[in-house]
Amino acid sequence: MNFSLFHLLFLLSLLITHLSFSRVLADSHFEGFDAEDDETIEEEILDHHSIRSPPVTKSDSHPLTDLETQTEPDPNPVPASDTPSQSDLQKPSATSFEYWDEDEFEGLPVEQPPPEPAKDTENATPNDPDPKTTAKSQDVTVSKKSFTVEIVCGSFLIVFVINYFTGKRENENLALAWAAKFATKGSIFEKNFSLLGVGEGEDSPLLLKEGQTVFKFYASGRRYCQGLLATMELKSRHDLISRLFNLVVPCKDEITFEVYMNDEAMDQVIFAVAKKKAAKGMQKEVRDLQRFAGLVPNPSGRKWVVDELSVISESKEVAGDLITEAVLEQVFGDKAYEKYGKNFISMHFSDQHPGMHRKMLVFKFALPDANNMADMTRLVALVPYYIDLIGRYKLSSQARSKTETARVKAAQEAYKELQNARQEALQRKKAEKKKMLEEAEAKLSAEAVRKREAKERARQMKKGMPKMKMTRAH
Amino acid sequence: MSHNNNTSSANDPRQPSSAKPYVAQPVSQQDLPVDYSGFIAVVFGIAGVMFRYKLSSWLAIIFCAQSLANMKNVENDLKQISMAMMFAIMGLVTNYFGPARPGTQS
Numbered sequence: 055m056n057f058s059l060f061h062l063l064f065l066l067s068l069l070i071t072h073l074s075f076s077r078v079l080a081d082s083h084f085e086g087f088d089a090e091d092d093e094t095i096e097e098e099i100l101d102h103h104s105i106r107s108p109p110v111t112k113s114d115s116h117p118l119t120d121l122e123t124q125t126e127p128d129p130n131p132v133p134a135s136d137t138p139s140q141s142d143l144q145k146p147s148a149t150s151f152e153y154w155d156e157d158e159f160e161g162l163p164v165e166q167p168p169p170e171p172a173k174d175t176e177n178a179t180p181n182d183p184d185p186k187t188t189a190k191s192q193d194v195t196v197s198k199k200s201f202t203v204e205i206v207c208g209s210f211l212i213v214f215v216i217n218y219f220t221g222k223r224e225n226e227n228l229a230l231a232w233a234a235k236f237a238t239k240g241s242i243f244e245k246n247f248s249l250l251g252v253g254e255g256e257d258s259p260l261l262l263k264e265g266q267t268v269f270k271f272y273a274s275g276r277r278y279c280q281g282l283l284a285t286m287e288l289k290s291r292h293d294l295i296s297r298l299f300n301l302v303v304p305c306k307d308e309i310t311f312e313v314y315m316n317d318e319a320m321d322q323v324i325f326a327v328a329k330k331k332a333a334k335g336m337q338k339e340v341r342d343l344q345r346f347a348g349l350v351p352n353p354s355g356r357k358w359v360v361d362e363l364s365v366i367s368e369s370k371e372v373a374g375d376l377i378t379e380a381v382l383e384q385v386f387g388d389k390a391y392e393k394y395g396k397n398f399i400s401m402h403f404s405d406q407h408p409g410m411h412r413k414m415l416v417f418k419f420a421l422p423d424a425n426n427m428a429d430m431t432r433l434v435a436l437v438p439y440y441i442d443l444i445g446r447y448k449l450s451s452q453a454r455s456k457t458e459t460a461r462v463k464a465a466q467e468a469y470k471e472l473q474n475a476r477q478e479a480l481q482r483k484k485a486e487k488k489k490m491l492e493e494a495e496a497k498l499s500a501e502a503v504r505k506r507e508a509k510e511r512a513r514q515m516k517k518g519m520p521k522m523k524m525t526r527a528h
Numbered sequence: 529m530s531h532n533n534n535t536s537s538a539n540d541p542r543q544p545s546s547a548k549p550y551v552a553q554p555v556s557q558q559d560l561p562v563d564y565s566g567f568i569a570v571v572f573g574i575a576g577v578m579f580r581y582k583l584s585s586w587l588a589i590i591f592c593a594q595s596l597a598n599m600k601n602v603e604n605d606l607k608q609i610s611m612a613m614m615f616a617i618m619g620l621v622t623n624y625f626g627p628a629r630p631g632t633q634s
Contacts, residue, residue, distance in 0.1 A: 080542075133535075207586035210573070211593060218597050249547035265600040275547030293597050295590075410553070438541065 064256050161473050204305050214294045221291030222266055228307065229269040229286055231424040236434055237271055243262065248275030248440045266292045278319040278445030282437070283312045286421065306400065307421035313412040315435050319445040322457040324367040325376055327386075328400035333364040342406040346460055353509040362397070368460070371453050376403075376443065392433045394404070397422060401436070403444060415440060565606050566595040573615025577622060585619030592616055 067521060146434035165366045170471035237243050237260050244250060250273050262270040267288045274281035288307045290296035324346045328336055337343050343366055348367045352358050359365060359377060361385065377386065385395050399418040407414040417437055422429045449457065569591035576585030592613045599605045 160598070203583050203586060207583075207590065210590060214590070214593055214597075244626075246541055246583075247547075248542040248544040249549070252550045254549055262552075268600075273545050274549070276541050277543050280546070281548055293594055293595050343612040442541065504587070 078423070100121075113480065167258050210294075217294045217297065220294045221293070221297070224291050225269075225288045227262075227268060228288060228421065228424045229261055229263075231427050232309070232421065235427040236430075237273075242431075242434055242438065243271075243273050243282075246276055247273035249273065266290070276438075276441070277422070278316055278443055280314040280316060282314070285310045285312070288421070293409055309419050311415075311417040311419075312412050313415040313417075313437065315405075315415060315441075315444065317413060320413040321444075321447055321449050322369050322405055322447070322461060323376070323444060323447065324404050324406065324457075325372060326400065326402040326404075327359065327363055327377075328402075330364050330365075331401060333366055336400065336402070337366050340402070340406045342404050343402075345464060346406065346457075357382050357387065360388055360391040362391070363398075364466060368457055369453050371450065375447065376440075378443070379438070381439070385436060394429070395419075397430055397433055401440075404422065406461070415444065416502055534566045549577055560601075563595060563598075563605065563608065566605070566612055569595055569612035570608075570615060573612055573619055575605075576619030577615060582620075582623045584621055588616035589613065590617060592599055605614065 072281070119330075130427065144335055200324065235241065236260060251260045252262040252272050253259050260271060262272070264270060267290055269286040270289070271284040271286075272281065273284075276282075285421055286309045288308070289300060289305050324338075324342055326333070326343055331351065337347070347366050347368045350367045351368060351371055352361075353374065354376070357379070358380065365373050365377065367376075382390070384390055391398075397420040400416075401418070402416045403414075404416075405413045406417075415437075417433075417440075419430060420435050569588050572584050572588035572591060575581060576583075592609060595605075595609050595612065599609065627631055
């Protein structure tokens, strides 16, 4: 459909331009020569000849001037014999050249002097060799035409296609390397979860590929939690343009672990750890952090996480309970962070998680490249450790009272919002129903209204007529 | 850290009884990220066809290729991408095999 429309438009526009061209020339002729009807046909033929040569002269003035000077002496003897028959023709062609060049090609005075004074006789015959010379010069110009656009774009496309396949394979290898390290037999997830993979049964595939950059790994069957979903979001290595963009704007391969906790396993905990800037952003944007928790200042008198990280929590007590000695020693402490913590991005535990599932633990790490998967071992070990820790953790009474009040308030507000939303929906429905009824009534009564109006008009006509008669009488 | 727990069977954290199979979460159409490269491809394709500008048609083809490479959902995305491809190829065909552009040499 789009094809034909556009093609039609193009053909139309081309036709119009061609017609306007020929008309302009014809008019210019008729202006100058009123009584020469016999020569109108010949003038038009000459028009075509003259149409052919100027476009070439416009861009390639140099070769033509040479060729013209070469052809000048030759046609001289030939047209000399033809002058009586062609004298009538010469005037219109000379003047046609004049009209042509003055109106159309104002920037080409160079071409005029040689043809004009060089006897109008030559204008007839050079029109024949001119097409040949124009053909020659066109061949010359074709070879001089540059193909830079085609070469550049074609080579880019070829490189793009090659990069697609290599990038795709690179991403797959990275994902498989991760799975080989952490999800196959004897690995940490195999020891922690009974069901691994996204399919059903024994031989289910471990990874699910959603697009060239997203890989998912699922595990289920553990105490305290319903399941774990690991999503790997890799760089767009398969897309050349994104790859070039990522040279300028740096990007990382990321893996996100989402653990769905059981309702009875998780107490009222809202807690997050991230790098300083990211933590501030998280605290402002993520709904539950913003509402319930705040940045926890580094407590004095005990070991704490590295300065680069900050902790968000509802209370210092909870934060202290969750940042245990073991964790500090392994990952977050001063010494350990240098070696093992570089790939840590954030972690976020919440029982009021915005989204489908309420009680979730979310871990985000950066993926090292395929050969250095072992760097992540300690970070991945954090996942089952915290599942057990949160699963067993019970708040103290003080902490519980604080959290309880905050959550009750939040629940009440949520309930009120629900009520308001329901009321608004009901009101909208009522208004719609009213509108429907009114329209129906209006349609039904439209006929009655019309009849009334017709009756009124008839009455007015009757009233009006005697008046008119009276005035006429007067 | 707590690797010791996992080795002894008494402390095995696994619970095969509670294992749930994976259920893919459906993603609504609006949540999907906007296909910028497809949109740009259509814009360049139309510009190349209307203004008979060769570079524009070639760029449209390149962005079509990028959009194809990033395509996630075959059924939904293929329609827009194929439309963009049609524009781009039409632009190239009219540029190379059509009559010369008036005013410049092709």
